[in-house]
Amino acid sequence: MDKAVAILMSTFNGEKYLSSQIDSIIKQTYKNWHLYIRDDGSSDGTRDIIQQYSNKYSNITFFNKNNMENKGVVKSFMELLEKTDADYYMFSDQDDVWLPKKVELSINKIQNDNVDTPLCVFSELKVVDANLNPIRLMNNKNIWFDFIHFMFGNCVTGCTILINRSLKEKLQINKTNLSNIYMHDWWIALYASAFGKLLYIKHPTLLYRQHSSNVEGSQRNTPLHLIKRSLNIKNEEQGMLSIFNMDYEFNRMFGKKLSGINKNYIDSYTNLPKNSSFLYNLNLIKKYPPKRAHLKGDILFSYLLLFHSRSLLSGNK
Structure with missing residues (x-):
């Protein structure tokens, strides 16, 4: 209980479920935590709820009470x-429900490892509907730990993770172009897979609430979602470009520390904006095939590289 945990929550128009989420954090069995809530410019009653809790609890802070600015989820x-x-640091969505031992289990998973090693714990989560009725597990064992897979996809959900101080410091946030970061959890997992260690808790630590505003997040690898994605090429092109932008930023920040196959992969793919052509991309796929969560994802990504690569020309160079 002596290790301090900062729980970081970003809110935006979350008044409907916010109190339920904060209450589930208050009920955690591990007590040495401090909840910091940054509001990203809500126009509903979210800020009033945050203020009420921060007035009542000394370990809940309204982080930007006097500095309201909409930055987007990553920068927030x-x-x-x-x-x-x-x-240690944990990330919280505004509309989930944490199971009582979430913090305790995450601390127990990480505490026996070297504190100088960048460490990231993540867990399974249970997808529920708006009324917390169970739907399914999120990952269903579809997880990975290697850097190359994280170059192309993410299996680490931000609201499940805990990282140590070493990982935070090595991210060098003040030197990073955050506009190139697709999602903060993906960025963290990418670094941990390259230079640290990822630890997985195979059972759920929270209820991942699905409602009209966030239902897409839980469907990322379902058959229906894959069909929708394959029919929406423009969105897929933009997603591919966002991935390459993040990989570019990672290579700019940390590429000199990489070696071997990891270095070869990221150098080859971050050179795409200036080299992209059908033949170059075909040779790239043959030598360094994309590695996503499943074969269908690999095929879709390869197809985009070969036949819809014009969007790459606007990427970082």
Whole structure:
């Protein structure tokens, strides 16, 4: 119980479920935590709820009470991470429900490892509907730990993770172009897979609430979602470009520390904006095939590289 945990929550128009989520954090069996809530410019009653809790509890802070600014989810969470201090850090959505031992289980998973090693714990989660009725497990064992897979896809859901101070410091947030970061959890997992360690808790630690505003997040690898994706090429092109932008930023920040096959992969793919052509991309796929969550994802990604690569020309160079 002596290790301090900073729980970082970014909110935006979340009044409907926010109290339920905060209450589930208050009920955690592990007690040495501090909840920092940054609101990203809500126009509903979210800020009033945050203020009520921060007035009542000394370990809940309205992080930007006097500085309201809409930055988007990545910059909002990364600002919280950069400007808070603790032994461990966790990320919280505004509409889930944490199971009582979530923090305790995450601490137990990480505590026997070397504190100087960048560490990231993540877990399974249970997808539920708006009324918390169970739907299914999120990952269903579809997880990975290697850097190359994280170059193309993410299996680490931000609201499940805990990282140590070493990982936070090595991210060098103040030197990072956050506009190139697809999602903060993906960025963290990418670094941990390259230079640290990822630890997985195979049973759910929270209820991942699905409602009209966020239902897409839980469907990322379902058959129906894959069909929708394959029919929406423009969105897939934009997603591919966003992935390459993030890989570019990672290579810019940390590429000199990489070696071997990891270095070859990221150098080859981050050179795409200046080299992209049918033949170059075909040779790239043959030598360094994309590695996604499943074969269908690999095929779709390869297809986009070969026949819809024009969007790459607008990427980082």
